Amino acid sequence: MANKDHYFSHFPDVNLKVHTISESLRRHLYVFKTTTGTFSYKKIDLGTKVLIKHMRIPKKTNTLLDLGCGYGPIGIVLGYQSPQSEIYFIDINRRAIWATKENIKLNLPQSQDRLHVLTGDYFEPISSMKNTFDGIYMNPPMRRGKEEFINVCKKVPEYLKSDGFFQFVIRRKMGASSMYDILKDYFSPDTVQIICKRSGYWVFYLTIDKN
Numbered sequence: 001m002a003n004k005d006h007y008f009s010h011f012p013d014v015n016l017k018v019h020t021i022s023e024s025l026r027r028h029l030y031v032f033k034t035t036t037g038t039f040s041y042k043k044i045d046l047g048t049k050v051l052i053k054h055m056r057i058p059k060k061t062n063t064l065l066d067l068g069c070g071y072g073p074i075g076i077v078l079g080y081q082s083p084q085s086e087i088y089f090i091d092i093n094r095r096a097i098w099a100t101k102e103n104i105k106l107n108l109p110q111s112q113d114r115l116h117v118l119t120g121d122y123f124e125p126i127s128s129m130k131n132t133f134d135g136i137y138m139n140p141p142m143r144r145g146k147e148e149f150i151n152v153c154k155k156v157p158e159y160l161k162s163d164g165f166f167q168f169v170i171r172r173k174m175g176a177s178s179m180y181d182i183l184k185d186y187f188s189p190d191t192v193q194i195i196c197k198r199s200g201y202w203v204f205y206l207t208i209d210k211n
C-alpha cells in the first residue's frame with residue numbers, strides 16, 4: 001500500500017491547494033493546473049522536460065499511453081503534437097487524475113474524445129487492452145524502488161503491438177546506468193537504446209521483439 005503522504009498515494013493526505021504552471025514545450029505554450037500532493041506540482045520536473053524535449057512522437061495515427069501521468073504534461077504534449085492519435089493517461093493518485101482532466105480541458109478542448117483518463121495501478125485499468133499500444137511513455141516513480149519499475153518494464157511487452165516502443169526517463173543518480181544493464185540483460189542489448197543524456201537524465205527507447 002502506498003504511503004498516504006506521498007504523491008503516489010491514492011488520496012494524498014496534504015491540504016489541497018491548486019497551482020498554475022505555464023511552460024513552453026516543443027515550441028508550444030501550455031498551462032497546467034496542479035495540486036499539492038501531486039508530483040512536482042510547483043514546476044515541471046526537469047526529467048519530464050528532458051523526456052518531452054527528446055521523445056520521439058509518431059506522426060501517423062497511433063494509440064499512445066502516458067503511464068503515471070501525474071497532472072498530464074507528457075500525454076498532453078503527445079496529444080497536441082500527434083493530433084490524430086488516441087492517448088491514454090493512467091495514474092494512481094486521484095488528485096493527479098483530476099488535474100489531468102482539467103489540463104485536457106484547458107489545453108486540448110477540442111480533443112477530449114480521443115483522450116482517455118483512467119485511475120488505477122499501472123496496467124490494471126487497461127488489463128483488457130493487451131497488444132493495443134504503439135507507444136508507452138513514462139517518467140517512472142523511482143522513489144518507489146527499482147524493483148517496482150523493473151516489474152513495469154516486464155509487463156510493457158504485453159500491452160504493446162509487435163512493433164511498439166517504450167520511452168522513459170531516469171535520473172543518472174537514481175540508477176539510470178544500472179537500469180540500462182538490467183534491461184539489456186532481460187530483453188536483448190539491441191532493443192534498448194539511450195536516445196539522449198542531458199542535465200543528469202537519460203532518455204531510454206525500448207523496442208519489443210515479439211517474434
Ligand SMILES: C[S@@+](CC[C@H](N)C(=O)[O-])C[C@H]1O[C@@H](n2cnc3c(N)ncnc32)[C@H](O)[C@@H]1O
Pocket residue numbers: 007008009039040045048067068069070071072073074090091092093096120121122138139140141142144
Ligand atoms: C515521477 S511521477 C511523473 C508524473 C508525470 N508523468 C510527470 O512527468 O510530471 C510518477 C507518477 O507515477 C504515479 N504512480 C506511482 N505509482 C503508480 C501506480 N502504481 N500506478 C499508476 N501510477 C503510479 C505517481 O502518482 C506519479 O504521478
